[in-house]
Amino acid sequence: MDKILVEGGQPLSGEAKVSGAKNTILPLMATAILCDGPLILGNIPRLKDLVTMARLLQHMGGRADMDGERAELDLSSLTSPVAPYEVVKTMRASSLVLGPLLARHGEARVSLPGGCAIGARPIDLHLKALESMGARIDLDGGYVVARAPAGGLKGARIHFETVTVTGTENLMMAATLARGRTVITGAAREPEVVDTAQALLAMGARISGHGTDEVIIDGVDLLRPASYWAMPDRIEAGTLIAAAAISGGEALLRGVPHAALEAVYSKIREAGVELHEDDDNLLVKAGGPIRSVNIVTQPHPGFPTDMQAQFMALMTIGDKASIITETIFENRFMHVSELNRLGADITMEGRTAVVSGVRRLSGAPMMATDLRASASLILAALAAHGPSEISRVYHLDRGYDRLDEKLASLGARIKRVKD
Numbered sequence: 001m002d003k004i005l006v007e008g009g010q011p012l013s014g015e016a017k018v019s020g021a022k023n024t025i026l027p028l029m030a031t032a033i034l035c036d037g038p039l040i041l042g043n044i045p046r047l048k049d050l051v052t053m054a055r056l057l058q059h060m061g062g063r064a065d066m067d068g069e070r071a072e073l074d075l076s077s078l079t080s081p082v083a084p085y086e087v088v089k090t091m092r093a094s095s096l097v098l099g100p101l102l103a104r105h106g107e108a109r110v111s112l113p114g115g116c117a118i119g120a121r122p123i124d125l126h127l128k129a130l131e132s133m134g135a136r137i138d139l140d141g142g143y144v145v146a147r148a149p150a151g152g153l154k155g156a157r158i159h160f161e162t163v164t165v166t167g168t169e170n171l172m173m174a175a176t177l178a179r180g181r182t183v184i185t186g187a188a189r190e191p192e193v194v195d196t197a198q199a200l201l202a203m204g205a206r207i208s209g210h211g212t213d214e215v216i217i218d219g220v221d222l223l224r225p226a227s228y229w230a231m232p233d234r235i236e237a238g239t240l241i242a243a244a245a246i247s248g249g250e251a252l253l254r255g256v257p258h259a260a261l262e263a264v265y266s267k268i269r270e271a272g273v274e275l276h277e278d279d280d281n282l283l284v285k286a287g288g289p290i291r292s293v294n295i296v297t298q299p300h301p302g303f304p305t306d307m308q309a310q311f312m313a314l315m316t317i318g319d320k321a322s323i324i325t326e327t328i329f330e331n332r333f334m335h336v337s338e339l340n341r342l343g344a345d346i347t348m349e350g351r352t353a354v355v356s357g358v359r360r361l362s363g364a365p366m367m368a369t370d371l372r373a374s375a376s377l378i379l380a381a382l383a384a385h386g387p388s389e390i391s392r393v394y395h396l397d398r399g400y401d402r403l404d405e406k407l408a409s410l411g412a413r414i415k416r417v418k419d
């Protein structure tokens with residue numbers, strides 16, 4: 001198992017390119033199940049989760065060739081509509097195959113995703129919505145056993161009381177091959193939902209309203225082969241912005257999805273960091289003291305929960321106190337006690353953390369607990385004086401394409417070693 005060593009106190013400088021987005025490529029790979037031939041995807045980063053999804057598609061009898069930034073998927077000869085526990089337990093996003101399997105093959109057997117470090121994360125809303133499309137859903141031995149009615153899923157009005165990103169994607173995919181019209185209200189408006197809809201449109205689906213809280217899908221008989229270039233990763237971009245800011249440095253980021261980052265940009269600017277947009281490049285200039293800023297995580301277009309931990313790391317060196325409220329997940333403060341090991345001053349009360357800025361962090365050994373927490377520990381270590389080591393970085397590799405190498409290319413004193 002790897003760990004990451006950081007020698008802090010070095011302002012970042014130079015340039016880095018943002019990779020393709022994990023949270024759009026996972027649903028994009030699931031859309032291949034709906035397609036009547038090969039689906040070619042571009043801008044594929046090197047992530048553990050994408051390898052897991054490819055393995056799942058192969059397990060179903062499909063072809064999933066990942067070659068550098070390109071993936072060729074062909075599920076037209078799927079033999080087994082099953083997502084086994086062994087795969088789903090390592091990546092809960094595997095439940096994204098449920099809607100497409102039901103729509104295309106009329107049946108699915110998908111392991112229920114267990115709990116997760118950041119919260120219970122049930123998929124009850126996905127299941128309820130599929131039932132409203134006529135699916136029969138049973139639970140058997142930890143598996144969701146789903147069967148479409150004769151003639152296939154039927155269009156329905158679906159309302160999500162809670163905004164759910166993969167729930168919206170799952171139902172949007174299922175509805176593309178259903179009979180008639182489906183209207184999803186309370187839909188997630190995340191850029192990754194929009195990107196998934198764009199890919200489905202390229203395959204011949206009929207979708208409108210994506211990016212708003214009401215998405216309309218008119219079912220078609222078949223989705224045809226297509227090629228699609230996935231959007232860049234706004235959370236990776238946000239993480240690199242926070243890295244340049246916390247180190248007091250400067251960085252030029254290439255391939256940044258500005259429109260998807262408005263909430264993050266406004267908080268970063270409020271914290272006193274300069275951001276200069278030019279085409280799809282972003283120049284990040286920090287130098288002055290970091291100002292303490294409050295954030296409340298919300299569904300898009302609000303401040304993303306996937307940037308909460310990284311922003312908290314930045315606030316540890318703020319000039320006053322910052323109040324951070326996490327409204328999406330019930331247990332997404334696992335990084336707090338680790339950041340306090342560096343001499344940060346963070347107290348928690350339920351879903352609210354108060355971060356009192358300190359003048360100096362000092363290096364220490366820390367342990368990563370989940371994907372975004374691991375990134376926040378690395379950021380804080382960049383600002384800390386002296387050496388830090390972060391263990392359990394397998395969390396990081398699930399969702400970041402060689403983040404340590406990108407930070408090293410920006411001048412960070414960081415390296416990966418065997419633990």
Ligand code: EPZ
Nearest residue numbers: 023093121122123124125126162163164165166306328329
């Ligand atoms: C997606 O997860 C992302 N994952 C998460 O990113 C992200 O944090 C989350 O959306 C919120 O933005 C992918 O896209 C693969 P939700 P998802 O359903 O879809 C509750 C990362 O770091 N809920 O929008 O699983 C749920 O418990 C990951 O890259 C139900 O109660 O999240 C949560 O409190 C972490 N029942 C809230 O809704 C349901 O059926 C939002 O979850 C579904 C969700």
